[in-house]
Amino acid sequence: MSTPVLLAAGNATSEHRPLIIALFGAFVVATLVITVWAGRQTRSAADFYAGGGQFTGFQNGLAISGDYMSAASFLGISGAIALYGYDGFLYSIGFLVAWLVALLLVAEPLRNSGRFTMGDVLAYRMRQRPVRTAAGTSTIVVSIFYLLAQMAGAGVLVSLLLGITSDGGKVAIVALVGVLMIVYVTIGGMKGTTWVQMVKAVLLIAGTLLITFLILLKFDFNLSQLLGAAATNSGKGDAFLEPGLKYGVSALSKLDFISLGIALVLGTAGLPHILIRFYTVPTAKAARKSVNWAIGIIGAFYLMTIVLGFGAAALLSGDTIKASNKAGNTAAPLTALEVGGGAGSTGGAILLAVISAVAFATILAVVAGLTLASSSSFAHDIYANVIKRGKATEKEEMRAARWSTVLIGIVSIALGALARDLNVAGLVALAFAVAASANLPTILYSLFWKRFTTQGALWSIYGGLISSVVLVLFSPVVSGAPTSMFKGVDFHWFPLENPGLVSIPLGFLLGWLGSLFSKEEPDAGKYAELEVKSLTGVGVAAAVKH
Amino acid sequence: MATEAPPPPRNGTEAPSAPVSPTTEQFVEVQEGEEFGELRRTYRSFAFPLTLAFIAWYLLYVLLSNYAGGFMGTKVFGNINVALVLGLGQFATTFLIAWLYSRHAANRLDPKAEVIRERMEGEA
Numbered sequence: 250m251s252t253p254v255l256l257a258a259g260n261a262t263s264e265h266r267p268l269i270i271a272l273f274g275a276f277v278v279a280t281l282v283i284t285v286w287a288g289r290q291t292r293s294a295a296d297f298y299a300g301g302g303q304f305t306g307f308q309n310g311l312a313i314s315g316d317y318m319s320a321a322s323f324l325g326i327s328g329a330i331a332l333y334g335y336d337g338f339l340y341s342i343g344f345l346v347a348w349l350v351a352l353l354l355v356a357e358p359l360r361n362s363g364r365f366t367m368g369d370v371l372a373y374r375m376r377q378r379p380v381r382t383a384a385g386t387s388t389i390v391v392s393i394f395y396l397l398a399q400m401a402g403a404g405v406l407v408s409l410l411l412g413i414t415s416d417g418g419k420v421a422i423v424a425l426v427g428v429l430m431i432v433y434v435t436i437g438g439m440k441g442t443t444w445v446q447m448v449k450a451v452l453l454i455a456g457t458l459l460i461t462f463l464i465l466l467k468f469d470f471n472l473s474q475l476l477g478a479a480a481t482n483s484g485k486g487d488a489f490l491e492p493g494l495k496y497g498v499s500a501l502s503k504l505d506f507i508s509l510g511i512a513l514v515l516g517t518a519g520l521p522h523i524l525i526r527f528y529t530v531p532t533a534k535a536a537r538k539s540v541n542w543a544i545g546i547i548g549a550f551y552l553m554t555i556v557l558g559f560g561a562a563a564l565l566s567g568d569t570i571k572a573s574n575k576a577g578n579t580a581a582p583l584t585a586l587e588v589g590g591g592a593g594s595t596g597g598a599i600l601l602a603v604i605s606a607v608a609f610a611t612i613l614a615v616v617a618g619l620t621l622a623s624s625s626s627f628a629h630d631i632y633a634n635v636i637k638r639g640k641a642t643e644k645e646e647m648r649a650a651r652w653s654t655v656l657i658g659i660v661s662i663a664l665g666a667l668a669r670d671l672n673v674a675g676l677v678a679l680a681f682a683v684a685a686s687a688n689l690p691t692i693l694y695s696l697f698w699k700r701f702t703t704q705g706a707l708w709s710i711y712g713g714l715i716s717s718v719v720l721v722l723f724s725p726v727v728s729g730a731p732t733s734m735f736k737g738v739d740f741h742w743f744p745l746e747n748p749g750l751v752s753i754p755l756g757f758l759l760g761w762l763g764s765l766f767s768k769e770e771p772d773a774g775k776y777a778e779l780e781v782k783s784l785t786g787v788g789v790a791a792a793v794k795h
Numbered sequence: 796m797a798t799e800a801p802p803p804p805r806n807g808t809e810a811p812s813a814p815v816s817p818t819t820e821q822f823v824e825v826q827e828g829e830e831f832g833e834l835r836r837t838y839r840s841f842a843f844p845l846t847l848a849f850i851a852w853y854l855l856y857v858l859l860s861n862y863a864g865g866f867m868g869t870k871v872f873g874n875i876n877v878a879l880v881l882g883l884g885q886f887a888t889t890f891l892i893a894w895l896y897s898r899h900a901a902n903r904l905d906p907k908a909e910v911i912r913e914r915m916e917g918e919a
Contacts, residue, residue, distance in 0.1 A: 335878055342885045346853050348890055353842045357900075473873030480874065491868040492860035492878055503861045510857040514850065534905065537897060544893045548886055571855060697839075773820040777826040784834055785908040787915045788816040 268598065269410060272606035275430065276452075280445045280613070284433050287441035293642045297650060298365035298526040298625050302441035306535040308447060310542020313526050315446030316618040317344075317543070318453060318550055319395075319516075320402040320578075321677045326551070327584075328355070328577025330558020331570050334479070334489035336496055337558055341551035343513030348547065350518040350689075352540040357533035358696045358783035359524060367521045368630035371691050371710075374775040375703040378771040383710040385630035387687045389421070390625040390714060391680050391708040393661065395522070396616055398676035400426060400665025403612045406578065410605040420666045426616060427662035433617040434624065436656045442617045443529060449614035454550060456607040458598070461553040463588040464560035475556065478563035489562070505745045509678060512749030514682030519688030523620035533786050550720050560584055582608065620661070624654040678747050679721050686713030690760045696783055701764050702771050708763030713756030720748035733788045817915050825911060834907040841899050849892055856881055 291297050304312070322344065329337030363369030370383030403426045404419045413419065433441055468475040476490055483489040496506035517523060527536045561570065561580040564587045573579045582604045586592060589600030589664035628650035633641040639648070668676075690709045695700040719725065720743045745751075764771070781787060817825075825831050859867055860878065867878035 338882055339857075342856070342882055343853075346849065346885060346889050349849050349889060349896075350846065352893055353846050353896055473875055476874040476879075479888055487868065487876075490874060490876055490879065493864050497861065497864065507857060510854070514853055533908075537900060541893055541897055544889060548890060552883075552886065590886060680876075774823055777822040778819060780826050780835075781822050781831060781911070781915075784831070784838060784904075785912045785915070787912050 256521075257784075266411060268607055269602040272602050273609055274454075275422075276606055276610050276613075280433065280610075283444045283448070284437035284441040285573060287438065287444060288436040291438040291440055294629075294646055296440060297647050298525070298629065300443050301338045302531055304443060304529045304535075305540025306530060307542055308443070309526060309530050309535070309539035310452045310546065312443045312446040312529070313523065313539055313543040314546040314550070315450035315614045316522060316526060317449075317547060318450070318611065319399060319615045319677070320406065320608060322554070323453065323457075323548070323611055324402070324406065324608060325576070325579045326554045326676075327557040327561060328570070328574070328580040328725070329495070330554065331565070331580035331584075332567060332577040333495040333634035334483060334485065334562065335492050336494050338555055339492065339496070339510070340378065340513065341554055343510050344517070345544070345548050345551055347514045347517035348540060349516065350546070351523070354696075355524070355525050355661035355692060356536045356540050357516045358534045359692070360527045360530065360536040361786045361789055362696075362779050362783045363528065365525070365528060366626045366629045366632075367524045367688065367692070368626060370779075371695055371706060372630075372634075372778045373703070374695060374772050375706050377639070380703060380706050380710075381634045383632040383707055384688075384691075385626045385635070387683070387710050387714050388626035388630070389623045389657075390639075390718070391519075391684050391688070392521060392619045393664070394676050394683065395520075395680040395742070396619045396661045397664055397668050398680065399612050399616050399619070399659055401668045401676070402578070403609070403616075404665065406608055406612070407453065409698065410582065410601075410608075415565075417582065423665040424662050427658050427665065429613055429656035430616045430620050431655055434620045434658075435651045439525075439529060439621060442614075442621050445740075446614045447618055449610045452544065452607050452610050455606075456604055457550060457553045457557065460467075460560075460588060460604065461556045463600075464556055464564070464584070467564070467588065469561075472556075473683060475559055477565055479559040482564075483562050483567060501560035501744055505747060506749070508745050508747040508750035511561050511753060512678060512682040512685050512747055515689055515749075515753060519684035519692060520680070521626060521684075521688070522618045525622050525625060526618075528588075532789065557581055557584065560588075564588070580731035616661075620654055620657055621655050624650050627653040639776070667733055679717070679726070680748055682721075682749040683714060683717045685749060686717045686756040687711075688713075689753075690756040694760050694764070695779070698764075699773075699776055699784075700771050701760070702767040702769055703760075704767040704769065705760045705764030710758050711762030713752055716755050717748045717752035720745075720752060724748065760792065817918065821915065825915060830844070830907070831911060834904065834911065837903050837907065841903075842896065845892060845896065849888065852888060853885065856885055 295301060322341070326337060326341050329340060331337070359370055362373060366384070367388055368381045371384045372380040400423050404423045407422045413422065426601040433445055437445070465475070468478065480486055480489045485494065488494060496502050530536050530539055558580070561584040565580070565583055570577050570580045570583065573583060582601055585600040586597040589597035591597050628646055632649040633639065633646045637645070687710050690713060691706050694705065694709070721740050724743045724746055725733060725741050726746050727733055727741065728735045729741035740769070782789070859881065867876065867881070869877045871877060871880055
């Protein structure tokens, strides 16, 4: 059933292309209306950066889920399960457990001690200009890598679903996504972005629930039966349900898996676009509540991807999935087509269109969050505090934020157009590894270690940033393997695809050594302020109300 | 403590509209006080060991997946094997720890933090 299904899928998409385009269009129009409405209420810098800081814990939890569940989670994980069985599921566990680091150590102290950016907390006790420059650089690097992955994914996905195969068409799609995200962020600011993310989260959960229900219906709601069918249909038998198909190949791939696992679990609490979401609620208590909601929503979602992925493996053949997209990224939409009644049926076409529109919404909401994180950091950390030395007016700062959004949007359209054939998963894992190596050590040391100094922060941020990026540059992700970005050349010397195993401990070590060898004494008064504020929230509620 | 504290020096990172906040001296005094010390102990003695525990449990799961294939492949019932049960166990412990921490924070941390905050904001 391999080629006929795929051809039929192609036919179904072309027959029902007006429907898919109408659903995409409806989402775009709805989100633009929200954006304009939010834009009218965006007057101050606190509105632009933090949506006024008055969202509820539940709203923010929903928006965090919308910000976090990227196309890589939705399409990537279900595709990876469909192709590699159990090993695909390992990703989602790391992505979920990571939230406990955010809940226990980061969310509340961050809410209490910062206002708009990650740099607010990193630079709190330190000399402002060097640390804000470092924090801004690392924010922009992490966000751009993440952004590139989403843009490349958008190009692949949307062109496949709309049947656009020409290079010009793919570039046009990437440009459309880029222009939309610029509009969302410049006009709607954090408030508009938050609402777009909430709408997307609801759509994603509803769409996934529907497909999960339909798959389970086919297997009498018996998970064991579903797994058995997936194992048989995959041709790999019981091995499909056990770890090892993807990462168990060699001693090196096992080491790579450990590296990936560490990066996933420590990366989340260092992702700037996630961290700034904690500023959109008024108190630490609300920040805690939002993480709890996010853990519930994201956990439920990943549980459903198990059904989605094994369902795809049970209902479609591996060849069908691979023929459509080598990485398995279209397994979820193809499964939607199948459970809707199969190729050629109206039900199948409608479900395919719905799931495609959900995937498109997912990408748009995530890129908007990433763009906002990087332009906020540029405007607030680098422009206002480094270039203008804290003397910029609120108006100037907001103008800088809007212009940097346009600039970052244009840069990511250009890079996304160039990167449209790159390995998406590699870029996302890199973003997590960089976040865990460059950002997390400094966040934790800043909040909890009295002797941490400016030099320690700089060594840790730049050391983690440079080591992780350099290791990836000379890894098989970039050259020397069949799946590399550059084919036909080989300049790799680092054997692992994920740098986390080396760069994360290095980031922590450098922060410690940098402080130890510092000539400058840590600022005890500033640490007292930071520590007392971070645990008690002194001055937070008042700061939000103006 | 003086009730007529001089206007605190403005923090360079705050917008001009930032409200008056306690002075650095007040923060140092609170930080060194017994009450804040207890809040810090109550928070750290709960959050730090729990963090180490869930990271160790997660790493154990990663290592088992890597190096204990036979054990992970053992069928528990039907086609459900140990690997799936342990994977779902990670979900369950994540939900459980989130709930435990939130309960601890609501019962033990929030009241202590509130007392300190209200007093400091009242004085400032």
